[in-house]
Structure formats: structure tokens, C-alpha cells
Amino acid sequence: MASTSESMIPVVDFAKWTSGGSSRLQIAQDIVAACKKVGFVYIVNHPVPDHLVDEAFLWSRLFFDLPQEDKLKAPHPEGWAVHRGYSWPGLEKVSQAISTTNDQERAQQLREVPDIKESYDIGSDQNSSQPNQWIPDEVLPGFRDFMLRFYWECFVAGGEILRALAIGLELEDENYLLEKHSGHNNQLRLLNYPPVPAETLENDRAARCPAHTDWSSITLLFQDDCGGLEVQDVASPGKFVPATPIKNAIVMNVGDLLQRWSNDHLRSTSHRVTLPPLSDRFEGEQRMTRRRFSIPYFLAPDPDSVIACIPSCMGADEPAKYEPITQAGYNQMRASMQY
Ligand SMILES: O=C(O)CCC(=O)C(=O)O
Ligand SMILES: [Fe+2]
Numbered sequence: 001m002a003s004t005s006e007s008m009i010p011v012v013d014f015a016k017w018t019s020g021g022s023s024r025l026q027i028a029q030d031i032v033a034a035c036k037k038v039g040f041v042y043i044v045n046h047p048v049p050d051h052l053v054d055e056a057f058l059w060s061r062l063f064f065d066l067p068q069e070d071k072l073k074a075p076h077p078e079g080w081a082v083h084r085g086y087s088w089p090g091l092e093k094v095s096q097a098i099s100t101t102n103d104q105e106r107a108q109q110l111r112e113v114p115d116i117k118e119s120y121d122i123g124s125d126q127n128s129s130q131p132n133q134w135i136p137d138e139v140l141p142g143f144r145d146f147m148l149r150f151y152w153e154c155f156v157a158g159g160e161i162l163r164a165l166a167i168g169l170e171l172e173d174e175n176y177l178l179e180k181h182s183g184h185n186n187q188l189r190l191l192n193y194p195p196v197p198a199e200t201l202e203n204d205r206a207a208r209c210p211a212h213t214d215w216s217s218i219t220l221l222f223q224d225d226c227g228g229l230e231v232q233d234v235a236s237p238g239k240f241v242p243a244t245p246i247k248n249a250i251v252m253n254v255g256d257l258l259q260r261w262s263n264d265h266l267r268s269t270s271h272r273v274t275l276p277p278l279s280d281r282f283e284g285e286q287r288m289t290r291r292r293f294s295i296p297y298f299l300a301p302d303p304d305s306v307i308a309c310i311p312s313c314m315g316a317d318e319p320a321k322y323e324p325i326t327q328a329g330y331n332q333m334r335a336s337m338q339y
Contacts (some may be wrong), residue, residue, distance in 0.1 A: 008036040009231060009243055009251075015045035017160060025167065032168025032266070035254050037270030040231050042249040043220075044324070049159040050248050053295075055224050056150050056190075059143055060293055064118055066139065074133040076121065080335040083187060087119045089194070092282075116206045118192045122147050124184040129303070147188065154297040155183040158220055161252060162299070165218075169262070170312045177261075177310075180301040181217070187300070193273065193292040196280055201275050201289065208292070209273035211240075214255040215334050218302040221251040226292035227277045232270040233282030240284055242277050248273040255298070260322050263313040269276070303328035 003083075012030045016023035034041035068088075076085040123130045125148060134144050170285040171177075193208050200206040208228060223245050224231060230240035241253055249321070259268035275281060276290050283290070301307060305327050309320035 001036075008233070008241060009038055009040045009042055010181060011042040011044060011246070011249070013042050013045050014047070014126055014160075016049075024164075028164040030168075031161065031164050031252075035165070035168075035266040037267070038231070038234060039254045039259075039267035040243065040271070042246050042278075043161070043252050044249045045244065046250045047160055048220075048222075048250070049151050052150060052153055053248065055146065056222065056295055057224060058291055059140075060120075060190040060192065060295060063120060063135075063143060063190060066135075068140045069107055070135060071118075071120075073139065074120075074135040076133065082130055083131055083335075084121045084123055086135075087121070089114065089116055089118055091263035112166060113204060113207050113210070115209065116194060116196045116200075117208060118194070120190040122151060122188040122190075124151065124185065127184045130185075150334065151186070151188045151297075152183065154188065154220060155181075155186060155299070157250070158186070158218065158297065158299045159183075161220070165258075165266075169265070169308065169310060177217070177258075180305040180306065180307075180327075181299055182302050185300045186301050187216075187298045189296050189298070191242060191292075191294045191296070193226075193289075193294075195283075195288040195291050198275060198287040198289055207272075207274075211270045211272040213268045213270050214296075214298060215257060215331065216255040216298045217258040217261070218299050219253050219255060220297045220299070221294060222296075223251065223254070223294040224292060225282070226290045228273045228275060229294070230272055230274055230290075232269065234269060240274075243271070244277070256334075257301070257307060257327065260325075261307050261310055261313075263309050263318070263321055265310075265313045284297070300331075301327040303331070 008299035012027060014027060017027050071086045076087040108132045123132055125132055137144060159178050163174045166174045166176045184336060201208065225245045227242060227245055229243040231243050233239040233241050236292050252266045254266045256268045258266055270298055281289055307327060314320050
């Protein structure tokens with residue numbers, strides 16, 4: 001297992017996953033070690049074909065380059081219940097806050113800083129409680145077909161990674177985690193961070209994506225070569241280290257639900273998107289940052305599945321820290337702060 005010295009996020013080569021035997025076990029152990037220590041891992045030679053990832057970025061660019069009135073033909077529905085469709089700059093406010101007064105004050109502060117990004121969320125077409133919000137096909141012919149294909153290709157890769165996690169956690173059944181994921185409750189998100197004067201990000205007058213943790217089981221992230229994603233350094237909280245883009249790698253991270261499921265053995269680490277760290281990050285007098293595209297894919301268990309402590313993550317001297325909860329119950333608890 002290699003790690004880039006700059007970011008300390010380990011790199012795991014998934015190429016030999018299908019060859020079985022000891023390489024499979026090693027890959028599983030390396031991924032789990034990274035998820036325990038950092039909560040983030042780069043996965044190279046993963047199952048999503050590179051040409052599909054390239055194509056996904058092309059479609060994403062075509063989508064975001066549409067006139068605003070076309071994108072607004074598939075608006076994100078109001079409220080927090082449905083997480084699909086197009087969100088325009090400033091709509092989404094990420095918040096970690098849940099219940100205490102302080103947290104709510106913090107949530108309010110975050111609400112006052114607009115997010116300079118656009119997003120488009122896609123799910124399974126069979127998920128009737130989260131109906132997809134498609135733009136009419138004639139606006140961008142082929143977009144819907146490609147995105148649904150990409151959605152399911154990502155689930156194939158995510159499913160293998162869930163198997164690797166189960167093996168690395170020493171569960172007897174490699175499908176232990178995967179079997180709670182039919183795939184219909186996942187979410188594919190296209191993100192476009194438009195150029196913005198560096199100064200507005202530096203002075204906290206706007207954010208690309210404020211620090212947050214993801215909620216679900218795992219996230220697979222594809223990012224372009226712009227840079228700007230940063231991950232909290234677990235050794236010194238408050239310090240963030242860059243998750244420098246690696247060509248064709250998936251940046252995989254653990255979400256809050258999997259942290260809870262694993263009795264905190266696996267770590268859901270805070271991350272954010274800020275100024276690109278590259279030397280060519282600014283252009284012109286206003287120091288405009290480069291435009292950035294990224295595509296996260298969130299895997300979530302099915303809504304009625306009960307998330308109770310993974311057996312290998314507890315023992316006589318280590319009781320389960322959390323009550324069992326359904327995915328839907330957990331989501332509801334978190335979602336009301338999002339919009
Ligand atoms: O754009 C990125 O690289 C990260 C986005 C992210 O963390 C999220 O959408 O949860
Ligand atoms: Fe995230």
C-alpha cells in the first residue's frame with residue numbers, strides 16, 4: 001500500500017482484486033486499514049472503466065454549460081425530502097449541526113455563506129420515493145441514458161469495495177454489508193464549481209464546499225485535475241491536507257452511517273473543497289480560480305434496513321455504542337438541516 005507523502009491518504013491498487021487468494025485479502029486489509037486510520041483512500045485500477053469516467057465528465061460539462069432556463073427544467077424540489085435534480089449556486093448549505101443551541105448558531109452562520117457551486121443529483125429510476133428530475137431528453141439527448149448507465153457501473157465498483165470492507169473487517173460473509181444495499185438508494189451527484197475570485201474564498205465570503213462529513217455508507221469520488229479537495233488531518237484536527245488529484249483514481253471515503261455501523265472502527269472524516277492548491281490556480285487580475293468538476297457517488301443501505309453494530313466490531317469488552325437504527329430513520333435525523 002503506497003501513500004502520497006503530501007496528503008497521507010493511502011493508495012490501494014485494486015487490479016488484483018478479481019484474481020482471488022492472497023491478493024484479495026491484502027487489498028481488503030489495506031482498504032480497511034486506511035478507513036480506520038484516515039477514513040479516505042485512493043483506489044486505482046478500480047472496476048469503473050476510465051473511458052466511462054471521462055465520458056461522465058464530458059456530459060457533466062455539457063449539462064452545466066446549458067442555459068440556466070434549461071437546467072431549471074429539472075429543479076431540485078423544495079425542502080429536504082427529495083434529493084434529486086438541479087441545485088443552483090447558493091442553494092445548498094452543508095451543516096453538521098443537529099440539536100444543540102451552539103450547533104444551531106453554527107448552522108445559521110453557515111447559512112449566511114453562500115456555496116459557489118451547482119449540482120445535479122441523480123438516483124435509480126426505480127426509486128419512487130426519490131423521483132429523478134430529468135431535463136427533457138431533447139435538451140440534452142443521451143444524457144439520461146448515459147447517467148443511468150454510469151450510476152449502475154459505479155454501483156458495481158461500490159459493491160466490490162463493500163465486499164472488500166467486509167473481508168477486511170473479518171466478517172465471515174463477504175456480502176454482509178453489500179446485502180443491505182440494493183443499489184436503488186444510492187445517489188450520483190454532478191458538481192460544477194465555477195471560477196470565482198480567489199479573494200471571496202479567502203475571506204470566507206463564499207465557500208466551494210464547507211467542511212462536512214458524508215452521511216451514507218461510503219462515497220466514491222471522481223475529481224478532475226483542478227484540486228481543492230482537502231481532508232481533515234486526523235492527527236491534528238482543524239488542519240486539512242490536500243487530496244491531490246490522481247489520474248483515474250477513485251477517492252473513496254467512509255460516511256457517518258458506516259462509522260456508526262462499525263462502532264467507530266471505520267472513520268468518517270471531515271473534508272471540504274477550497275482554493276485549488278496548484279500553482280496555476282489563479283488567472284487574471286481578479287485572481288479567478290479554475291473551474292472544477294467532481295462527481296461523487298454515495299452508496300446508502302436501503303431505507304428499511306436496520307443498521308446494528310457489525311458483529312466483528314464489538315466484543316465482551318467493547319459493547320455496541322449505538323442503538324440500531326434504520327437507514328431512513330438516520331437519514332431523517334440528518335436531512336432536516338441540509339436545506
Ligand atoms: O467536490 C468534491 O470533491 C467533494 C464533494 C463532497 O464532498 C460532497 O459532495 O459530499
Ligand atoms: Fe462529501
